[in-house]
Amino acid sequence: MYERNYTDLESNIWHTGKCACCGACVAVCPANSLFFETGENSTHPLNDGYCKSAVDGVSCGACYEVCPRIDERKIETIGNSINIVSASANFDVEKKQSGGAVTAILMNALEQGLVDAVITVAEDQWSLKPRSTIITSSEMMTKHAGSRYNWWVPLLWALKEAVITKKYRNIAIVGVPCVVQAISEMRKSEHDLIRPFKDSIRLMIGLFCTETFDYEKMVEGKIKKEMGIYPWQIKRLDVPGKLEITTENGKIHTIPLSKLDDCIRPGCAICKDLTALDADISAGSIGSPQGQTTLIVRTPIGNKFFMSAVDERKLVVSDGVDLKPIETLANKKIKRRA
Secondary structure (H helix, E strand, C coil), X not given: CCCCCHHHHHHHCHHHCCCCCCCHHHHHCCCCCEECCCCHHHHCCEECCCCHHHHHCXXXXXHHHHCCCCCCCCCCCCCCCCXXXXXXXXXXXXXXXXXXXXXXXXXXXXXXXXXXXXXXEEECCCCCCEEEEEECCHHHHXXXXXXXXXXXXXCCHHHHHHHHHCCCCCEEEEECHHHHHHHHHHHHCCCCCCHHHHHHEEEEEEXXXXXXXXXXHHHHHHHHHHCCCCHHHEEEEECCCEEEEEECCCCEEEEEHHHCHHHECHHHHHCCCCCCCCCCEEEECCCCCCCCEEEEECCHHHHHHHHHHHHCCCEXXXXXXXXXXXXXXXXXXXXXHC
16 A cells, blocks of 8 residues: 655655655654755755665555655645634743744643644754754743744654654644645554654644745855855844845845745745645734734634633734735745746
């Protein structure tokens, strides 16, 4: 039943520029044979020469099962929703990206015991270089608030450590749409090798995303060399139809997306999902007043986490979401990828 293996991903996805580089295949490989190498080869995973299926003829196919780029995805702008609100953390979140709403939801989830671990992005405060990490306390959550998801990182690489090594069974994940799509594939799967991951994921928060950028090309190239802005001077990055760089002195620098084509990750070229349609909760700054986060609560699970944060007064909400700019940017992404 599961005769597909990494060689099929290699020929159909990796070598055709379709790989999302989400890290899902690396996480679920039972032989630990898939990995990412930084630099030129980071456009897709690599194999160490062994595969249970390809080498030993043992039925596996876990990597192929969770790949978000195998099948065509649904094309929508906003997608399904239970509630759409503007929200902000009811406490100070240093270096928050917008309203700090995602941090508030996750901090509350950790404090209330709804989750025991969060897989998210952390970054070096001086270089902004990203890495996937596992957070297990609200204090750690606050420390890593505001990490940039604009930079590519194989986020789900950390899922294996969380599930297999550390045995966490109530995990929240924060990621861009391709990560959300991979988690959706895990949740739908009946594959025995995927079940430990599927059963351990409690919440998937998806972030609005136009595309992700190569860290070296963007930070060392465009921002540092061309603009003279050092990473440690950057307070906030956002992509509301263009790249906005807010420095610590409050000045905003903008770069049109048309001038960033050489920095965009290759796998982003086929993605038509702006709002993380398969998430439990989607979040982004588009559509809300400055200093607030747009939240699209999509599932009953997402609503439970959302309402818990509201009830515990971690989250302040209002109905002031303007859907038009979200739909406009979502349609722009769909047309650009057509």
